[in-house]
Amino acid sequence: MTDSNDHKKLTGLTLDRWEILDRIGEGGMSEVYRARHVIMNKFGAVKFLKADLSQDETAVKRFQQEAMTSGSLAHPNVVQVYDCGASEQGFYLILEFLEGLSLEDLLIERADADEEGIGRLSIDEAIPIFIKVCQGLAHAHSRGIVHRDLKPSNIMILRQNNDVKIVDFGIAKFMMTAGRELNSLTKTGEVFGSPLYMSPEQCRGRQLDGRADIYSLGCLMYEAVTGRKLMAGRNPTEVMLKHVEKIPDLTALESLNHVGAPLLHAIVARCLEKEPESRFADVEELIAALEEVPLTTSSKKPTAARANQVEQSGFSIMTPLLVLAALVTVLLMGVAVFALWPVPKIPEHQLKLKDPQPLLTYTYRPRLFDARRKKELLEVQPTLDFLRGGVKEPSPENLLKICRLNLNCADIKYADQRYEKAGKDFADVLDDLKKYKDVKIGVDVLDKLDKTVSDGTRLVASERQGNIELSLKANLGAVAAYRAAQRNSQPRDSATDSFNNDMREVLHDAEDALNDVHIEKYGDPIVLNDLLTVFIVHMEDNHELEKARRYLERNLSVEFLQRLADRRRNISSSELEQDVHGNKLEEISKRANLADLYRIAEKFDIEDPYLEPLEYMQNEPQIEKALLSRLRFRHGLYLLEREKGDYFRQAAAEFERALPGLTGSEKTACASYAYEAKKHYDWFGSLLFRFHNGI
Known part of the structure; x- marks a missing residue:
């Protein structure tokens, strides 16, 4: 070399x-x-x-x-x-090959010529430059690329036509797509960039998107028009800490003698928000804001001599025909400008479009006891070691008694809202069943202890029927109890790590149970349905949507739903028999949730999954109007994302049906999507729709 x-x-x-x-x-x-x-x-x-x-x-x-x-x-x-x-x-x-100056060189050149040694641009000069920078960045962001190193030396201003070029993508990073980084030299936790212009999340080594570049642009715009660095320090570490912790002082922007200074101040302040969600959603939104800044530069007015020449040329008096032609031209230009004017965008994260609708919920119903029975059960619980038989294996009857006693005590503590203690009792049942896995609790033991004969409610039976039923109930209770404890902030700070470990183990046990072929075959479908539901809810709460989708597909399979229906028919409880309507609503809500999971995963290779739940829900008086509208909005997105044929027309129809039941940013976004869909098949109609809805 x-x-x-x-x-x-x-x-x-x-x-x-x-x-x-x-x-x-x-x-x-x-x-x-x-x-x-x-x-x-x-x-x-x-x-x-x-x-x-x-x-x-x-x-x-x-x-x-x-x-x-x-x-x-x-x-x-x-x-x-x-x-x-x-x-x-x-x-x-x-x-x-670029002939010109970098923004850094230009500011240095201005400083050398300034009596106070301050290099800066006027607002009239800066705004066009940064609009062009934003346009280049918008193109990069649309390709999934974050620059990550925007600074004055990486912005070139060409000598020939004052055009602007972004250079040096040496540490640029491809953004996240479908949960994966397309390509990157860096990992989360590593820090790259120029400290003077780095966003707080970049200083922390966190995952970045285009909003990190927007923060850097805020730093650059401030420096360009004031001649000062936004954050200064004795070393890079001090500067980075200031980006993370210090609220920037933007008073220098207020002192600028320019009509556009107040609006520029607001724009820069929004770019410099510490949280990415509080900044401009994307560079296009920033461009729209910059274009609103009033500029004082204007073309020169004609001289008097020139005015005389115009009069003498015979064109100073316009005929009515010319006036009419001018009006028509202005009208057409107005329509064209209105059609091309960008539609306001609502950030996807603000609309929560990556969270499936409707949100599934689950309520655990503990068994209730009167005060006397509660006292008896809680007093007996400490004697369980005697029933276990010391170091020996307990008999099937004693193991059944131990587990049932712990399940009852767990239900008592759950009803008393002592969720963490209830979770430990449910987990103890699972530990006993694993510890004494060779002890088989068959149907004969169940009937003997219950002093009953088989009533036909068991569709099939196993030689380990008792173990299976106890495992299902304990897994269901454990997941429900630990989730309730987490929501109610019951684990003490000193025990948080221990609680989290216990919860992970409980979820692992529950998933093992759901994948156990014997439990799937012999388990009570009603309890299994409840366990599937609470497990799916937890997966969605933690944004493990792929796993949630797999278990929801299983929950809604024809085979499982048939077993569940057969089991419900065989139960004599009038309460369950009368809840047919509620069971159907639960199934439809799950189908709607699964449809939205397909949309999020971009699975378009199946028959439209929204049709059945929407058809049922629109005739169901118990369904909230807002929920139905949100689901129609999501269905419209599902259709729009297919980007072909009659789907645009169908999508527009769903968006319009959703609009009356939506509010706020959801309504604004829905109207914008409806307009975008209409443009593909009815351009003039889309303009009327846009005008009518104030888009």
């Missing part, structure tokens, strides 16, 4: 049809040369990785990543990469 300081040796070399002319710059990792294509006679820039970094795997990969990220972008405000490769002289990129 050629020594990076001996650049004269490179001058005159031809590299893949590019003749290297002269050295034009140097950075921390690379050297840049001006070059000319020997056939097309156009200029380019060749960027060499420094020789002393050629053996650094991370540096080489980062150099390659710049080629990959920049090469995937094609936008007037992003530097173009023509080619990349390796030669005897080192790894290289061939880029578009």
Whole structure:
């Protein structure tokens, strides 16, 4: 490899049809040369990785990543990469040759010319520059790329036409898609970037999206118009801590003598919010805000001499026909501008579109006892070791008594809202069943202890029927109790780790039970249905949606629903017999929830899953109007995302049916989506809809 300081040796070399002319710059990792294509006679820039970094795997990969990220972008405000490769002289990129100044150089140039040594731009100069920067970033973000290193030296202002280019995507990062990083050299927890312009989440080494670049833009805009760094410190660590903790002082923006200063102040303040959710949702929204900033620069007015020339030319008096033509032109332009004006976007995270609707719930119903019986059971519980028979295995009858006693005591504590203690009692039952796994509690033991004969309520029976029934009830109670304890903040701070470990073990036991073939075959379908429900609810609460979808598909399978219906018919309880309507509502809610999980997972290879639950719900008086409207909104999204044929018309119809029952940001977003769907099949109708709904 050629020594990076001996650049004269490179001058005159031809590299893949590019003749290297002269050295034009140097950075921390690379050297840049001006070059000319020997056939097309156009200029380019060749960027060499420094020789002393050629053996650094991370540096080489980062150099390659710049080629990959920049090469995937094609936008007037992003530097173009023509080619990349390796030669005897080192790894290289061939880029578009930019003649001009970086924003950093421009600010330094202004500082040198200023009596106070402050380099800054006027608001009139800065706004057009940053709108173009935003347009380039919007293109990168639409390709899933976050720049992560926006700073003055990475913004080029071209000399020929004052155009703007974003450069140096060397540490850019592909954003998350469908739960995975498409490609990245960095892992969560690592920190890269320039501390003066890094977002709080970047300083913390957290996962980034386009809103991190928006924070950096806030820092840049502040510096460009005030000539001051937003955050200064003695070292990079101090600066990063300020980004994380300190509220920025933006009073310098208020002192700017410009009509647009107050609005720019508000824009920069929003860019610099500590939480990404509080910033502009995306760069397009920031562009729209910047375009609202009033500028004082205007074209020169015609001189008096010029006015006389116009009068003498005979065009100073317009005929009625010309007036009419002008009005028609203005009207058509107005319609065109209205049609092309961007629709306001509501951030997906604000609408919670990644949370399935309707939200499933589950309520555990503990067995209730009178005061005397509660006292008896709680007093007997400490004597369980005697029933276990010391170190020996208890008899099937005694194991059944032990487990039932613990289940009853757990129900008592659950009803008294001592959820954590109830959870431990349910878990004790599971521990006993695992410890004495060779003790079989058959139907004969159950009937003997209950002093009954088989009443036909068991559809099938196993030689371990008692073990299966006890395991199902204990798993159901344990998951429900630990969830209730978590919601009610019952674990003490000192015991939080222990509680979390216990909860993980309980969930693991529950999943094992749900996947046990014997439990699936011999378990009571009613209890199994409850266990599936509470487990699915917990998965959705923790955003494990793929797992929730798998278990919900099983819960709604034809085979399981048939077993559940048969079991319910065989039970003599009038309460259960009278709850047919409630059971149907539960099934329909689950089907609607599953349909929304399909939408989130972008599973379009099945028959429309929303049709059955929506048809049932629209005729069901107990269904809230808001819930039905939210579900119609989600159904519209499901149809719209298919992006073909008659689905646009169907999607628009669902959005319009959803609108009356929605409020706030959901209603705004629904109207916008309806407009977007209508544009695909009825352009004029979409304009009328937009006008009518104030979009």
